Amino acid sequence: MLMKTVQSIVDTRLLCRLQRYQGNNVGLVPTMGFLHEGHIRLVRQARRDNDFLVVSIFVNPTQFSPSEDFSTYPRNFEQDQSLLADEGVDLIFCPSTEEMYSSENSTFVEVTGQLTTNLCAISRPHFFCGVASVVAKLFNIIDPHRAYFGQKDAQQLAVIKRMVRDLNFDIEIVSVPIVRDDDGLAKSSRNAYLNPDQRKSSTVLFRALQHAEMLIIDGERNSGRILAEMEKVIQATEYARIDYIDIVCTNSFESQEYINGEVLIAVAVWIADTRLIDNIQIDLSNLTS
Numbered sequence: 001m002l003m004k005t006v007q008s009i010v011d012t013r014l015l016c017r018l019q020r021y022q023g024n025n026v027g028l029v030p031t032m033g034f035l036h037e038g039h040i041r042l043v044r045q046a047r048r049d050n051d052f053l054v055v056s057i058f059v060n061p062t063q064f065s066p067s068e069d070f071s072t073y074p075r076n077f078e079q080d081q082s083l084l085a086d087e088g089v090d091l092i093f094c095p096s097t098e099e100m101y102s103s104e105n106s107t108f109v110e111v112t113g114q115l116t117t118n119l120c121a122i123s124r125p126h127f128f129c130g131v132a133s134v135v136a137k138l139f140n141i142i143d144p145h146r147a148y149f150g151q152k153d154a155q156q157l158a159v160i161k162r163m164v165r166d167l168n169f170d171i172e173i174v175s176v177p178i179v180r181d182d183d184g185l186a187k188s189s190r191n192a193y194l195n196p197d198q199r200k201s202s203t204v205l206f207r208a209l210q211h212a213e214m215l216i217i218d219g220e221r222n223s224g225r226i227l228a229e230m231e232k233v234i235q236a237t238e239y240a241r242i243d244y245i246d247i248v249c250t251n252s253f254e255s256q257e258y259i260n261g262e263v264l265i266a267v268a269v270w271i272a273d274t275r276l277i278d279n280i281q282i283d284l285s286n287l288t289s
């Protein structure tokens with residue numbers, strides 16, 4: 001099938017509905033464009049799982065605060081289009097801001113509680129409401145059977161799963177592992193902001209996470225001591241400034257004083273003016289210490 005590129009909500013809805021009526025499974029990969037290998041991993045998995053594959057490209061203004069990088073967020077639509085054509089995507093949905101948000105738009109989706117009170121929610125309080133709202137709109141427009149999200153944005157993934165459960169969306173949320181450069185840096189569109197020296201420093205996120213993992217393998221269970229060690233690693237790195245580091249329960253996202261069962265170790269670090277996030281999940285029952 002030749003890939004279609006559609007800006008209109010009405011046309012996209014019609015095309016996706018037609019696929020459903022024909023008995024085809026519809027998959028959705030929501031993105032903000034400037035695609036990298038992390039996105040491509042999502043697209044490939046979605047391509048394998050579904051008959052009709054939609055990728056949305058929309059830099060969503062409601063998940064940026066006025067002081068953030070909405071206007072400078074990297075964009076390269078032609079490159080994205082050619083990558084997605086190569087991956088056999090059926091439809092790119094790329095609405096304008098006006099198409100997605102009428103000037104009278106006044107409805108937002110807010111996931112409340114512990115999931116949206118710590119980690120990224122502290123320095124980006126607007127973020128999860130913006131994400132949940134735009135993803136709910138995409139779900140209503142495309143009505144996919146499955147939607148694909150990366151584990152790098154672990155808290156976003158948890159928020160979307162909660163929204164899907166609470167609002168009874170009949171959609172399977174598929175989470176896809178983090179893709180990293182050879183030196184460990186997690187793929188992210190914002191990596192493009194880093195100059196060569198900052199790019200070298202940016203490996204500190206994964207190094208700090210690996211250090212934490214080693215401490216746990218060696219038997220350390222006290223989160224405070226692990227976080228203090230991670231802090232030392234990050235503080236010793238040029239350009240790096242901690243936004244947060246935390247060890248939380250993978251389900252509730254509550255900070256854990258002691259490591260028990262399954263935990264998520266999550267970091268957000270500024271490398272000069274670029275804020276990067278990363279995480280690893282550790283399941284004590286899988287550790288061979």
Ligand code: PAF
Pocket residue numbers: 030031032058060063131134135153156
């Ligand atoms: O992860 C992203 O790229 C965005 O937050 C998403 C899910 C496409 C919503 O704008």
